[in-house]
Amino acid sequence: MRPSWISTAFGVTASAFLALFFLLPLIAILARSAGDGSALASVASNPYYWQRLGFTTGQALLSTALTVALGLPGALLFARFDFTGKRLLTAAFTIPFVMPTVVAGIGFLALFGPRGLTGIDLRGTLLLVLLAHVFYNYAIVVRVVGGFLEGAAPRLLEAASTLGAGAWRGTLRVSLPLARPALLAAATLVFLFCFTSFGVILILAPSPRLATLEVEIYQLTAHLLELGPAAVLVVAQLVVVGAITLLYTRMQARVAVALPARAQTLPRPRGAGRWLLIVNLVAAGVLILAPLVALAVQALQGANGTFPSLDNLLGAARASGVLGFATLGTALRNSLAFATASTVLALGIGFAFAYAVARGRWHALDQLSLLPLATSPVTLGFGYLLAFPLLVTHPWGIPIAHALIAFPFVARSLLPALRGLDPALAAAAATLGAGPGRILHRVELPQLGPALLTAASFAFAVSMGEFGATLLLVRPEYATLPVAIYNRLGRPGPQHYGAALALALVLMLVTGAVMMLLQRRGRSEF
Amino acid sequence: MSLHLSELRKHYGATRAVDGVSLELGERETLALLGPSGCGKSTLLRLAAGLEPPDAGRIVLDGEDITSLPPQRRRFGMVFQDYALFPHLNVERNVAFGLVELRWSRADQRARVAELLDLVGLSGLQDRRVHQLSGGQQQRVALARALAPRPEVLLLDEPLSNLDQSLREALKEELRNLLARLPVRAIYVTHDQSEAFAIAGRVAIMRDGRITQVGTREEVLERPRSAWSARFLGHRNLYDGPALAAVPGAPAAAEPVLLRADMVTLLAPAAPDTAIDAGAGAAEAGATIRRARRDGLRWQLELDVPAWSLELAWEGFARELREAPREGAALRVRVPTAAWVRLAER
Numbered sequence: 001m002r003p004s005w006i007s008t009a010f011g012v013t014a015s016a017f018l019a020l021f022f023l024l025p026l027i028a029i030l031a032r033s034a035g036d037g038s039a040l041a042s043v044a045s046n047p048y049y050w051q052r053l054g055f056t057t058g059q060a061l062l063s064t065a066l067t068v069a070l071g072l073p074g075a076l077l078f079a080r081f082d083f084t085g086k087r088l089l090t091a092a093f094t095i096p097f098v099m100p101t102v103v104a105g106i107g108f109l110a111l112f113g114p115r116g117l118t119g120i121d122l123r124g125t126l127l128l129v130l131l132a133h134v135f136y137n138y139a140i141v142v143r144v145v146g147g148f149l150e151g152a153a154p155r156l157l158e159a160a161s162t163l164g165a166g167a168w169r170g171t172l173r174v175s176l177p178l179a180r181p182a183l184l185a186a187a188t189l190v191f192l193f194c195f196t197s198f199g200v201i202l203i204l205a206p207s208p209r210l211a212t213l214e215v216e217i218y219q220l221t222a223h224l225l226e227l228g229p230a231a232v233l234v235v236a237q238l239v240v241v242g243a244i245t246l247l248y249t250r251m252q253a254r255v256a257v258a259l260p261a262r263a264q265t266l267p268r269p270r271g272a273g274r275w276l277l278i279v280n281l282v283a284a285g286v287l288i289l290a291p292l293v294a295l296a297v298q299a300l301q302g303a304n305g306t307f308p309s310l311d312n313l314l315g316a317a318r319a320s321g322v323l324g325f326a327t328l329g330t331a332l333r334n335s336l337a338f339a340t341a342s343t344v345l346a347l348g349i350g351f352a353f354a355y356a357v358a359r360g361r362w363h364a365l366d367q368l369s370l371l372p373l374a375t376s377p378v379t380l381g382f383g384y385l386l387a388f389p390l391l392v393t394h395p396w397g398i399p400i401a402h403a404l405i406a407f408p409f410v411a412r413s414l415l416p417a418l419r420g421l422d423p424a425l426a427a428a429a430a431t432l433g434a435g436p437g438r439i440l441h442r443v444e445l446p447q448l449g450p451a452l453l454t455a456a457s458f459a460f461a462v463s464m465g466e467f468g469a470t471l472l473l474v475r476p477e478y479a480t481l482p483v484a485i486y487n488r489l490g491r492p493g494p495q496h497y498g499a500a501l502a503l504a505l506v507l508m509l510v511t512g513a514v515m516m517l518l519q520r521r522g523r524s525e526f
Numbered sequence: 527m528s529l530h531l532s533e534l535r536k537h538y539g540a541t542r543a544v545d546g547v548s549l550e551l552g553e554r555e556t557l558a559l560l561g562p563s564g565c566g567k568s569t570l571l572r573l574a575a576g577l578e579p580p581d582a583g584r585i586v587l588d589g590e591d592i593t594s595l596p597p598q599r600r601r602f603g604m605v606f607q608d609y610a611l612f613p614h615l616n617v618e619r620n621v622a623f624g625l626v627e628l629r630w631s632r633a634d635q636r637a638r639v640a641e642l643l644d645l646v647g648l649s650g651l652q653d654r655r656v657h658q659l660s661g662g663q664q665q666r667v668a669l670a671r672a673l674a675p676r677p678e679v680l681l682l683d684e685p686l687s688n689l690d691q692s693l694r695e696a697l698k699e700e701l702r703n704l705l706a707r708l709p710v711r712a713i714y715v716t717h718d719q720s721e722a723f724a725i726a727g728r729v730a731i732m733r734d735g736r737i738t739q740v741g742t743r744e745e746v747l748e749r750p751r752s753a754w755s756a757r758f759l760g761h762r763n764l765y766d767g768p769a770l771a772a773v774p775g776a777p778a779a780a781e782p783v784l785l786r787a788d789m790v791t792l793l794a795p796a797a798p799d800t801a802i803d804a805g806a807g808a809a810e811a812g813a814t815i816r817r818a819r820r821d822g823l824r825w826q827l828e829l830d831v832p833a834w835s836l837e838l839a840w841e842g843f844a845r846e847l848r849e850a851p852r853e854g855a856a857l858r859v860r861v862p863t864a865a866w867v868r869l870a871e872r
Contacts, residue, residue: 155608155610158610159604159606159612160612161597162577162598163623164624165623166599174612178612178614
């Protein structure tokens with residue numbers, strides 16, 4: 001069918017929004033860094049910044065290697081076997097992926113912080129940062145690689161077994177070579193996330209020795225007000241991250257077309273495979289659940305060790321006027337309001353974009369939807385500060401930034417659903433007298449329910465947990481839960497730590513509830 | 527020297543996919559497993575290959591019990607319905623996959639691959655990626671790959687079902703010649719009777735997890751055991767035994783009876799209305815054409831034979847009729863006694 005005027009209107013709207021709130025800030029940053037010659041020279045000649053680049057790259061590589069080492073066996077086993085509780089576990093593995101960084105950070109503090117449950121204080125060590133990064137990204141490897149293999153590998157492994165290759169030989173000669181593109185794509189994504197790590201570092205390792213570029217940009221902007229050098233660092237980071245994102249989109253495209261998926265029942269694990277599976281799952285389960293459980297336990301612990309106790313929650317609910325902290329109620333209200341606004345915005349723009357790409361003549365924009373992924377939250381916040389100085393006095397900067405951060409997730413959830421719609425249905429509706437608007441309303445939207453729900457819960461969860469951009473754009477009266485948590489963590493004293501725990505527990509529960517909607521409702525192109 | 531499947535059973539929950547199947551496959555023999563989709567024939571093949579463990583029963587190959595042997599140690603070649611070619615390997619490495627497991631030298635692998643590609647008519651395509659091949663070529667690579675390690679038994683799971691009609695006809699012929707020439711025994715699973723009868727010497731009919739009949743092509747086609755098999759094989763004239771009391775030559779039976787339309791001839795109308803040609807072992811009667819339908823080059827007629835109170839379906843070429851059939855026209859049918867087949871069950 002010919003593209004309708006609606007797809008054109010959608011394409012124009014989405015492009016205009018992206019140009020205004022994504023490209024313009026980036027251009028402002030570029031202009032700032034290019035216009036300030038002395039900043040470039042001072043950054044380039046300062047060995048400290050080179051160290052930061054080296055450290056950022058090094059820790060990201062190390063995190064990626066660790067995550068792959070732990071996640072690959074899991075992915076292979078997941079793709080190979082069916083077992084009781086597999087669906088539940090798959091769902092559990094996505095928890096870290098959507099959990100706010102702040103929650104994970106506090107969770108690890110609750111385990112290995114100065115007041116942690118284990119009594120081992122690892123705060124400020126690289127080890128703790130790496131642990132948190134593995135916690136975050138394990139699921140990416142298992143789901144991307146496992147999901148990729150699950151479609152075709154079992155069948156090919158059967159073929160291999162009739163040709164004399166048993167379980168080990170089949171893994172070596174079929175699964176691993178097949179998984180390579182997916183593994184590279186997953187590793188690239190993990191590297192990307194770790195390279196721009198922000199919240200984890202701020203909370204778990206607040207020392208200049210372990211600062212990533214992202215943290216450095218934030219410090220320069222928010223505390224030192226050195227916008228010139230910050231802009232230079234942003235551009236440097238953009239170059240690295242942009243190159244890696246390009247690499248990722250290339251590989252992701254290969255993953256998307258390579259294997260013919262085919263529904264198949266998988267065997268149950270037997271023998272050695274069964275024990276490997278159990279060990280792997282227990283390790284992963286502990287890694288993922290321990291911080292969250294520790295967080296919940298500590299949050300519900302009273303000052304004198306009583307359990308359960310509401311002391312911390314009540315403490316968080318009380319305003320501490322002197323220090324200007326947001327109360328639990330205010331922070332929760334702000335978070336929910338921003339999340340609602342940004343979900344509506346992200347859904348609108350994401351749907352317009354996906355519709356224009358899938359239905360109109362906007363295919364060229366397809367890979368563009370991943371670009372905001374390449375732009376770290378702090379970069380985005382920084383860009384807004386430069387491009388829209390007026391927005392800073394206004395709360396709208398925050399939901400717009402959140403919507404942009406959620407945009408890739410939304411677009412990537414809706415695109416496959418839209419592409420999966422049978423075009424013959426729209427054609428049939430047209431022959432029955434429906435115009436483009438009516439087709440959208442009566443034929444296409446009703447079929448997209450699950451995908452829209454997935455996209456909405458993604459957007460909501462992203463906004464609830466967003467930290468970097470919010471921290472730069474926020475004013476005290478608009479403090480969200482993550483910001484309120486971070487503010488309290490920054491003060492000494494057990495009562496502030498307790499309040500941070502309580503706020504984190506609330507954030508965890510709200511995000512978890514949103515995630516329940518997300519489970520098993522649709523698939524996205526990641 | 528043979529493959530024995532005895533009393534194999536496989537249940538999935540309440541579904542009895544394979545429900546006590548016994549089969550024997552002799553040296554160099556090709557057996558077709560013919561049945562409608564969902565009858566359990568593919569599951570039976572997977573049991574034979576060792577891809578699924580049977581719930582009960584035994585598999586014995588040349589005197590050795592291999593029931594619990596894993597597939598990689600059975601040396602059964604298998605051609606999968608969707609071919610299951612390895613997308614990360616080129617044609618040569620796909621065909622050589624099993625040879626690598628047998629630790630063949632690289633040079634031997636190369637020679638064997640060349641030999642097999644020659645056999646299936648794909649010489650020179652060694653370096654192609656499998657996704658660059660057409661469906662028919664992929665099918666041949668899958669066959670070459672299964673044959674390369676010289677399997678004890680070749681298992682083919684609906685190997686032609688993903689191809690279009692004309693290609694299927696051509697490959698059917700090729701596969702028949704190939705299997706007849708090679709010293710390999712094969713089980714060929716299909717739901718298409720023309721494939722089964724073209725390729726295999728012996729045919730087993732499967733229904734609801736059980737083998738209802740095994741025999742040569744002729745036995746199965748001409749003497750189906752049950753009304754269900756007869757219908758499945760395309761026979762259309764099935765009657766209750768007692769309903770044929772008025773028909774001369776028809777067997778007096780309580781079971782269902784089949785009239786083989788391929789033995790019925792059509793003649794010009796003549797008196798008397800019904801007659802018995804005892805010498806030739808046939809009966810004749812007047813009939814009218816109730817419906818005439820063209821199906822390609824053939825005519826399908828539905829005839830009424832009032833003297834015998836019988837309806838029968840006939841099909842054939844126009845030359846077997848004296849004139850273009852008209853509905854309502856009169857003619858005469860001649861039914862040899864041998865055309866009646868008593869069936870053992872419904």
